[in-house]
Amino acid sequence: MRVRRTAVVTLAAAALLLPATTAHGSPAPVDLGREVLPPGDGWASYAGPTAPDGKPTVATGTTGGADAAAAEVYVVDTWQELRDALAGAPGGSQTDARRNVVPRIIYVNGTITAFEPSACESFGAQVTVSDTGRPFRMADYIAHFEPAGPWGRVKPSGPLEDARVAAAAVQAAQTLQHVGSNVTLVGVGDDARIVGASLRIRDAHNVIVRNLTIADAYDCFPAWDPTDGTAGNWNSAYDNVSVWTSTSVWVDHNTFDDGDHPHSALPTVYGRPFEVHDGLLDLTHGSDLVTVSYNRFQDHDKTELIGSSDSRPQDRGQHRVTLHHNHWIDIGQRAPRVRFGDVHLYDNLYTQTTEGLFQYYWGAGIESSIVAENNAFELAPGVDPGRIITRWGGSQLLERGSTVNGQPTDLLAAFNATAPVPLAPTARWNPADVYDYTLDPVRDVPALVRAQAGAGVLRSGTPVATTAPGVAVLTDDNGWDTGLRDGSYTVTANLWWGQNATVARLYENGVLVDARWLTGTTPHRQTVSFPVAGRGDGTYSYVVELLNPYGTSMSRPHAVVVSEAAPGRAVLSDDNRDGDGSFTLSSTLWWGTNATHYTLYRDGQVVDEQELTAATPRRQTVRTDVSGLAPGTYRFVAVLSNDAGSTPTGERVITVRR
Numbered sequence: 001m002r003v004r005r006t007a008v009v010t011l012a013a014a015a016l017l018l019p020a021t022t023a024h025g026s027p028a029p030v031d032l033g034r035e036v037l038p039p040g041d042g043w044a045s046y047a048g049p050t051a052p053d054g055k056p057t058v059a060t061g062t063t064g065g066a067d068a069a070a071a072e073v074y075v076v077d078t079w080q081e082l083r084d085a086l087a088g089a090p091g092g093s094q095t096d097a098r099r100n101v102v103p104r105i106i107y108v109n110g111t112i113t114a115f116e117p118s119a120c121e122s123f124g125a126q127v128t129v130s131d132t133g134r135p136f137r138m139a140d141y142i143a144h145f146e147p148a149g150p151w152g153r154v155k156p157s158g159p160l161e162d163a164r165v166a167a168a169a170v171q172a173a174q175t176l177q178h179v180g181s182n183v184t185l186v187g188v189g190d191d192a193r194i195v196g197a198s199l200r201i202r203d204a205h206n207v208i209v210r211n212l213t214i215a216d217a218y219d220c221f222p223a224w225d226p227t228d229g230t231a232g233n234w235n236s237a238y239d240n241v242s243v244w245t246s247t248s249v250w251v252d253h254n255t256f257d258d259g260d261h262p263h264s265a266l267p268t269v270y271g272r273p274f275e276v277h278d279g280l281l282d283l284t285h286g287s288d289l290v291t292v293s294y295n296r297f298q299d300h301d302k303t304e305l306i307g308s309s310d311s312r313p314q315d316r317g318q319h320r321v322t323l324h325h326n327h328w329i330d331i332g333q334r335a336p337r338v339r340f341g342d343v344h345l346y347d348n349l350y351t352q353t354t355e356g357l358f359q360y361y362w363g364a365g366i367e368s369s370i371v372a373e374n375n376a377f378e379l380a381p382g383v384d385p386g387r388i389i390t391r392w393g394g395s396q397l398l399e400r401g402s403t404v405n406g407q408p409t410d411l412l413a414a415f416n417a418t419a420p421v422p423l424a425p426t427a428r429w430n431p432a433d434v435y436d437y438t439l440d441p442v443r444d445v446p447a448l449v450r451a452q453a454g455a456g457v458l459r460s461g462t463p464v465a466t467t468a469p470g471v472a473v474l475t476d477d478n479g480w481d482t483g484l485r486d487g488s489y490t491v492t493a494n495l496w497w498g499q500n501a502t503v504a505r506l507y508e509n510g511v512l513v514d515a516r517w518l519t520g521t522t523p524h525r526q527t528v529s530f531p532v533a534g535r536g537d538g539t540y541s542y543v544v545e546l547l548n549p550y551g552t553s554m555s556r557p558h559a560v561v562v563s564e565a566a567p568g569r570a571v572l573s574d575d576n577r578d579g580d581g582s583f584t585l586s587s588t589l590w591w592g593t594n595a596t597h598y599t600l601y602r603d604g605q606v607v608d609e610q611e612l613t614a615a616t617p618r619r620q621t622v623r624t625d626v627s628g629l630a631p632g633t634y635r636f637v638a639v640l641s642n643d644a645g646s647t648p649t650g651e652r653v654i655t656v657r658r
Helices: 008-017 079-087 093-099 117-125 138-144 159-175 411-416 442-452
Strands: 047-050 058-059 073-076 105-108 111-113 176-179 183-187 193-194 200-203 205-210 213-215 223-226 232-236 241-244 247-252 255-257 281-282 288-294 296-298 321-324 326-328 342-346 347-349 362-365 369-373 377-380 391-394 395-402 474-475 489-494 503-508 511-515 526-532 536-550 551-554 558-562 571-574 582-588 597-602 606-612 620-626 632-642 645-648 652-655
Touching: 047 369, 047 632, 058 205, 058 247, 073 079, 073 536, 079 093, 079 105, 079 111, 079 176, 093 176, 093 503, 105 200, 111 117, 117 159, 138 159, 159 176, 200 205, 347 442, 362 369, 391 411, 395 411, 474 536, 489 536, 489 558, 511 526, 526 536, 571 632, 571 652, 582 597, 582 632
Parallel strands: 073 105, 105 183, 111 193, 176 200, 183 205, 193 213, 200 241, 205 247, 213 255, 241 281, 247 288, 255 296, 288 321, 296 326, 321 342, 326 347, 342 369, 347 377, 362 391, 369 395
Antiparallel strands: 047 058, 223 232, 474 489, 489 526, 503 511, 503 536, 536 551, 536 558, 571 582, 582 620, 597 606, 597 632, 632 645, 632 652
């Protein structure tokens, strides 16, 4: 094991977590949307081969949406806005969101609610129970499948179970949201929340989720399984966040909980808790290269599952996860439970205010290899430290540096003392061989994690502003640059007063046509110019949207009239003085918008074409040499063209006499 210099890492962590101070001494807000995972910060920083769900690829570290173009930056405060941003288009589908690989930064402001549990009945009302013709109600389901009644302890089936599954699909359409690749999803300030949703990072790579409270992934229609355990269980379908077949994911400084429906408030049905939640953060289906840092997991039963099934041998070599500086508070189990993965747990804090629903923290599952270092446990009175670890088919767990209620404790020895099958104090891997890390002293872990874990700790936003941008005033130079309203001009947005923006977007007739990243200078004026070219005659309405992490503003519409976009009318002349059939035709545009193409017609037939270089407002001349015409009368017309249109000259009649 390499030497760890605690003082160095403490300063580095402080530099990362505590931004530079302002002139008044308070921390300056940081634009988390542009931040990337630092090198060496756990498995998500690893660059190399991976194979989520057996599909080989190469990971390159985790940057999320930091490379987003200015047009792909979003500030959202409603569920539909968030869904549209993830899909990449208004009303986009879940398939769109899952397959979207365009780098995006999405800032969440305030509370976004996917649905209220009071809507559960309306979801069920959209499904008809086939044998009764009535809308599905969970109350009817519960009455029908009562284990003490005629149905007995048999798994539910038939029309009511089919209807429950259909009602669950209705809810999923509203509350389950896929997250695709190259995304940074970040909360702004200390009150950014996503409530009632289940976010699923699926078939994705390079995703960052930070500074959000993600709460209450409430399942309206949990399934009853009388064969789950000795007494049966209600099982929910939704995790607050789940990671499926995905790689290079950083989950940092979030708070995960059950919101207004904590486990303690659940009713009892069939003698078992009517469980409406699944995991808080589950990493399954071969997901790989994940760092989970500085999060709070609280008041929940099944907290974090790594590996979905013992029967997925394709997950061998996957599920490589680092968890550090997280705080688990009054949870039941799975912190985490691991299958197959090489998992590193260090500098985490586990707190029990009461024993409550606690079962265990670390679950050593099939073919798992957990390395646990310098983790601190605060157990409720009477809780045996031997319960911290449990075995789910695993064979090894390497643990060192743990404390229980401030006292050094060999947790593996405590477990093995009573375990029917002990776990070997070994690991098949060494984290220090994969990435550089430095342990904080375990005595410092409780205070450090309490101070720094969870949403709202980082002062997020932007150092160039404290609120949403002011409103820009638009001007243009149409007609000033060349003296012509020729369809090439510049639209300028001036923010004379108010908080600066980090992004400006130009909309033309309601369509986004350009976007720019900006450097803020609040309280100084902010200016951005958008060149526009190639517009035909007509009236164009422009609006500039200014954006920073706190919000957006829209300018008043600004109209630009284009009336001289097509070439001006040229004068066609000739030097046929002797009438001998050999002469030069000259087409001269003395004033007006220049052309980029010239066509000469003789008696309606094309006899010459030339590409031209426009230099508006300079004079433009083009010549064609003509020879060998027989005596007679000929009619010539030249047509000057550009992208905006074509303009013919007057007809030039030439007579050849000899």
